[in-house]
Amino acid sequence: MSSSSAPGARPLQVAIAGLGFGEKVHLPALRACAGTEPVALWHPRTERLEAACHQAGLSGHSDFDALLADPAVEAVVIATPPEPRFALALRALEAGKHLLLEKPVALHAEQAEELQRLALARGLSVAVDFEYRAVPLFQQLQALLAGGELGELVLVKLDWLMGSRADASRPWSWYSQAAAGGGVLGALGTHAFDLLHWLVGPTLELRAQLSTAIGERPLPDGSGMGEVDAEDIALVQLTLEGTSGRPLPAQVNLASVTRRGRGCWLEIYGREGTAVLGSDNQADYVHGFNLWLARGNEPLRRVEPDPRWAFARTWEDGRIAPVERLHGWWSEAVRQGRPMVPGLSEGVASQRCCDRARG
Numbered sequence: 497m498s499s500s501s502a503p504g505a506r507p508l509q510v511a512i513a514g515l516g517f518g519e520k521v522h523l524p525a526l527r528a529c530a531g532t533e534p535v536a537l538w539h540p541r542t543e544r545l546e547a548a549c550h551q552a553g554l555s556g557h558s559d560f561d562a563l564l565a566d567p568a569v570e571a572v573v574i575a576t577p578p579e580p581r582f583a584l585a586l587r588a589l590e591a592g593k594h595l596l597l598e599k600p601v602a603l604h605a606e607q608a609e610e611l612q613r614l615a616l617a618r619g620l621s622v623a624v625d626f627e628y629r630a631v632p633l634f635q636q637l638q639a640l641l642a643g644g645e646l647g648e649l650v651l652v653k654l655d656w657l658m659g660s661r662a663d664a665s666r667p668w669s670w671y672s673q674a675a676a677g678g679g680v681l682g683a684l685g686t687h688a689f690d691l692l693h694w695l696v697g698p699t700l701e702l703r704a705q706l707s708t709a710i711g712e713r714p715l716p717d718g719s720g721m722g723e724v725d726a727e728d729i730a731l732v733q734l735t736l737e738g739t740s741g742r743p744l745p746a747q748v749n750l751a752s753v754t755r756r757g758r759g760c761w762l763e764i765y766g767r768e769g770t771a772v773l774g775s776d777n778q779a780d781y782v783h784g785f786n787l788w789l790a791r792g793n794e795p796l797r798r799v800e801p802d803p804r805w806a807f808a809r810t811w812e813d814g815r816i817a818p819v820e821r822l823h824g825w826w827s828e829a830v831r832q833g834r835p836m837v838p839g840l841s842e843g844v845a846s847q848r849c850c851d852r853a854r855g
Contacts, residue, residue: 512572759776
């Protein structure tokens, strides 16, 4: 089920701040979305910015305030590493720009709440890139749960075991630093908590065990080894508010250092049935999902994708299609003057879980 701006609405004029995920995923997604148009890029390093602008055919700014002063820019996608994200978002909101923020939206829930208050006061729409809400099989599962297909839920289990950082020779970076927003909670936990809140209900209680399996990594300049203090494994026990209002136990296991890890597998058990949604694709965390459903004592059977939720277009990089769908929802929210979902309310709830997990 695609989303686009109302007929005749002018596309939202969007700048991109950050040229990693921003250039690889947000730029093609903005171009593909009928409701958005990329108009400028920002990066603090001039040589990196110039190369990206030449490749994209867009103007660029290495001064963030100059970007915000550009009258062509209505909105900004902030896809930088987590540490500078809050300050940039604050300045953009103060300048009257709508936002789409990568996750985690800030380093602490208090920062996310400050952004939420400012956005509400200025009447600005802020989206958060919880793109799994836009993946067809996840949407199909949400519809099944909302329709009561499993009955009252009794247990939820989410394993997200990836090997992207299992190689100890992978260089030290911001991801290695807890204070910079690194670690598996920011990378995967933010999505995991949001998924559970969306599919099941809010978190009531949370306990976590965090660990760092690879305690040092080679510094990029070759000068030695850098200490890693960000968690690469997180085992989390939660109590969710279930669909019946009763407390519902949930278990979330996250890792970025599990060689040949099983990937992302969500199991939801109800009194009347079971649903399993999963993928073992380590190369692309959107492509490769399948959904299975069992009613009563039947065996699990694979569920065919419902064409209502299908993407109009897909790319080799599976991330682009759900992000394009989110851009469509965001542009509609801006043009209609209503709050964006998923937005800062959802970002705050997810960040609170990350903060509680870190103690």
